Amino acid sequence: MLILLGLAGYAAGAQAGDPKAGRRKAIQCQTCHGLDGLSKIPEAPNLAGQPETYLRKALADYKTGARKNEMMSVVAPSLSEADIDDLASYFGSIRIEVTPP
């Protein structure tokens, strides 16, 4: 029971990012990923509308070195857990619509 409560608390905490704070912090991302989360360069993915869980793990993995990239491995280590939550919350909150080819 304690374990279940602990996991629930972790999950809740991990989704408590502030999208408004994330938008401010996203200024450092915009040259490659766009402030609206649409990529500006072929090597960078769109971040708009990505699942928060995916974004949080991507940033955490770049921070720890589990995932490597020329640019992200330089910028991610300086991000705090709150920064990661805020950024994931902001980019994840951008709504996207698709038009299949």
Added chain:
Amino acid sequence: MLILLGLAGYAAGAQAGDPKAGRRKAIQCQTCHGLDGLSKIPEAPNLAGQPETYLRKALADYKTGARKNEMMSVVAPSLSEADIDDLASYFGSIRIEVTPP
């Protein structure tokens, strides 16, 4: 001059994926990523409208082991270069529009 021509040829070849073939091959991706490239699970990214260059590198890195993921590290090694080009071409050809929060 030969080097420049060689690079141009490589770049052209790397973008020669067939989006229709990619759509057929994407059936193996749809449980997690959606056939329209919109993620079905929190751990999987949207692939719709991602830059082809990014998608091709992601699949190639999963294939070689440079990037690791519980699911992708299992499925990517069996993909041929043509499969990777076709999948990147298909998901990259899906148009997306964003609505900022």
